[in-house]
Amino acid sequence: MPEHKLKFGSATINYTLHFKERKTLGIKVYPNCTVQVFAPMDANIKVIHSKLKERAPWILRQLNEFLSYHPLTPPRKYIPGETHLYLGKQYKLKLLISDSNQVKLKSGELVIHHKIDVSPKDVLNNWYKTKATDYFSKTLNNSIVLFSKYSIEVTKLQIRKMSKRWGSCTSDGKIILNSELIKAPKGSVEYVIIHELCHLVHHNHTKAFYDLQQRIMPDWKQWKERLEHCLV
Numbered sequence: 557m558p559e560h561k562l563k564f565g566s567a568t569i570n571y572t573l574h575f576k577e578r579k580t581l582g583i584k585v586y587p588n589c590t591v592q593v594f595a596p597m598d599a600n601i602k603v604i605h606s607k608l609k610e611r612a613p614w615i616l617r618q619l620n621e622f623l624s625y626h627p628l629t630p631p632r633k634y635i636p637g638e639t640h641l642y643l644g645k646q647y648k649l650k651l652l653i654s655d656s657n658q659v660k661l662k663s664g665e666l667v668i669h670h671k672i673d674v675s676p677k678d679v680l681n682n683w684y685k686t687k688a689t690d691y692f693s694k695t696l697n698n699s700i701v702l703f704s705k706y707s708i709e710v711t712k713l714q715i716r717k718m719s720k721r722w723g724s725c726t727s728d729g730k731i732i733l734n735s736e737l738i739k740a741p742k743g744s745v746e747y748v749i750i751h752e753l754c755h756l757v758h759h760n761h762t763k764a765f766y767d768l769q770q771r772i773m774p775d776w777k778q779w780k781e782r783l784e785h786c787l788v
């Protein structure tokens with residue numbers, strides 16, 4: 557699919573362009589931050605561009621409203637010296653053959669003890685999963701107290717890998733968190749949880765939703781930024 561770029565102020569919007577049997581220009585913004593533009597068959601690229609410029613503030617607003625998942629780390633090779641993230645801090649990887657599998661954090665180092673026939677990657681992923689379960693439940697319990705004025709109920713916390721979202725929730729009170737979030741700073745974990753809890757009060761991204769989020773976590777923007785830009 558041809559990728560196009562639209563510069564608007566300091567932002568760049570990447571979009572794919574599709575020519576279709578239609579009369580007007582259509583724009584779709586998806587939760588994974590992709591933008592699709594549908595143009596009439598005979599539309600001129602310059603005209604499309606100037607129309608998109610007019611709609612750019614709306615596109616950026618849509619992109620900004622999705623709590624989208626952006627991987628915090630590029631793929632890892634699990635070799636000594638490589639850096640790995642845990643709660644927003646970087647650790648240097650160290651591997652040790654051992655008779656049991658475990659992970660230890662020690663002065664800037666993440667030490668993976670692994671049996672000779674077990675891959676360090678599996679040991680680390682299991683450790684991340686255990687840590688995510690503990691830390692997310694603890695943070696959820698601390699955050700829900702802030703909602704005592706609202707009659708919300710979390711029926712279930714589910715933690716799993718998601719390729720497009722950091723978190724989501726269902727109308728019956730289930731909160732789903734991306735296990736990768738354990739690599740993000742503590743404030744960002746709290747932000748995602750509070751964002752989802754606010755959705756149990758207001759389902760959509762309305763002004764009332766943002767007012768509530770602002771009241772509960774006045775510095776949420778900073779943690780959202782950290783989550784989306786702490787690429788290492």
Ligand SMILES: [Zn+2]
Pocket residue numbers: 621623751755761
């Ligand atoms: Zn949301």
